[in-house]
Amino acid sequence: MRRSLISIGFAAVAALVVSSAAVAADMPSKSYAPYYSSAPAYSWTGMYAGLNVGYCWGGKFLDQTTYPGGMTDNSLSGKSGGLFGGQVGYNWHFAPSWVAGLEFNFDYANLKGSYTDTWCTPATCGGIAGWNTTDVKLSWLGLANARLGYLLTDRILIGVDGGFAFGRLKGTFNQYCTPGCSTFTQETTQGAVGWDAGAFAEWAFADHWTTKLDYKYVDLTSQTQVSSSPGWTQTNKLGYHTNLMRFSVNYKF
Numbered sequence: 001m002r003r004s005l006i007s008i009g010f011a012a013v014a015a016l017v018v019s020s021a022a023v024a025a026d027m028p029s030k031s032y033a034p035y036y037s038s039a040p041a042y043s044w045t046g047m048y049a050g051l052n053v054g055y056c057w058g059g060k061f062l063d064q065t066t067y068p069g070g071m072t073d074n075s076l077s078g079k080s081g082g083l084f085g086g087q088v089g090y091n092w093h094f095a096p097s098w099v100a101g102l103e104f105n106f107d108y109a110n111l112k113g114s115y116t117d118t119w120c121t122p123a124t125c126g127g128i129a130g131w132n133t134t135d136v137k138l139s140w141l142g143l144a145n146a147r148l149g150y151l152l153t154d155r156i157l158i159g160v161d162g163g164f165a166f167g168r169l170k171g172t173f174n175q176y177c178t179p180g181c182s183t184f185t186q187e188t189t190q191g192a193v194g195w196d197a198g199a200f201a202e203w204a205f206a207d208h209w210t211t212k213l214d215y216k217y218v219d220l221t222s223q224t225q226v227s228s229s230p231g232w233t234q235t236n237k238l239g240y241h242t243n244l245m246r247f248s249v250n251y252k253f
Contacts, residue, residue, distance in 0.1 A: 042154040042204055044093040050210075050250030053084045054107065059242030061113030061136040062221075063171065066235045076113030076136055078242065083109040083141065087248060097151045103161070105143040111242070112137045120177065130177035138240050141167040141218065143196055155204040162197035165218050169238040190222035190238055198244075204252075212248040217241070 059078030085107030092100050113136050120130035142165070149159025173186045198216035205211060222238040 041096075042207075044091045044099045044151075044157065044204070044252075046252050047088070047090050048210070048250040048252040049086070049088040050248055051084075051086050052105070052107070052246045052248040053082065054244055054246035055082050056080060056109070056111055056242045056244050059111060059113070059240065061115075061138075061169075062237075062239030062241075063115060063134045063136060064237040064239075076115040076134065078111055078113040078138075078240065081109070081111045083107040083111075083244075085141075087250070089250075099149045099151065099157055099159070101147050101149075103143075103145050103147060105141075105145070107141045109138050109141050109167075111240075113240075128177055128179070128181055130175070130181070132176075133174040135172040136238055136240070137170045138220075139168050139170060141165070143216070143218075145196065147200070149200070149202070157202045157204075158200070160197075160199050161214070162195065162216075165194045165196040165220055167192050167220050167240070169220070169222050169240060171236055171238050173236065188236060188238075192220040192222040192238065192240065194218070194220040194239075194241075196244075208252050210250045210252060212246075212250065214246050214248070216244045216246070218244055 056078075057080040059080070061076035061078050063076060085105060087103055087105040089101055089103035094100060115134045116131060117134075118129075118131045120128055122129050143163065144166075145161045145163040147159055147161035149157040151157055168189060169192045170187065170189045173188070174183075175185075176183050196216045196218045198214055200212055200214035202210050202212040219241040220239060224235050224237045
């Protein structure tokens with residue numbers, strides 16, 4: 001009797017399991033949409049530093065010289081040439097499509113211009129001929145710029161920049177005259193200040209790396225400096241303006 005009751009209980013449980021499985025099979029199954037985690041948009045905010053190489057063309061060196069009896073205001077054609085250096089800056093991604101920032105550059109250069117002018121002829125100076133040769137060189141260039149950019153995509157930035165420019169100009173002034181008058185050579189190194197303005201395009205090709213191509217127009221002017229020798233005094237004011245194209249690679253911290 002007891003064995004029969006146990007058998008009946010097992011048979012009831014088995015029937016219940018089979019019935020539940022059949023009902024579950026007949027019920028419609030729920031479908032779930034796949035979940036994808038979207039990557040956050042790239043942020044330009046942060047400090048960066050990097051290296052650059054550039055090329056200057058169409059440059060002019062300026063030499064304004066005042067001496068006893070006259071003044072010259074010469075434009076010296078500058079040779080095209082390269083420069084290289086580094087930069088450090090900070091970007092602020094203040095709106096979904098806008099980035100502002102500050103950038104400081106320092107580049108080594110070796111750009112020169114030359115000029116020869118005649119300040120006295122035998123016909124006008126009682127048989128004396130006199131002439132000057134002027135060589136002006138830009139040895140380094142620094143820029144302190146503000147910039148504003150618009151994002152074409154989250155990783156491509158275009159914009160404008162500009163600000164304060166400074167550099168060092170070295171002038172070599174040679175004066176010759178003949179016959180029977182003094183000649184001298186005078187070298188002067190002058191700090192020059194001015195401004196620059198331009199445009200840029202920058203690409204964040206990796207999370208911590210960007211590359212940039214930028215154009216700038218640079219204009220520098222030095223302070224007036226006095227040069228003298230026995231029986232002669234002159235003042236010189238140097239300047240330089242040029243077109244500049246640079247390629248930069250930056251690491252974003």
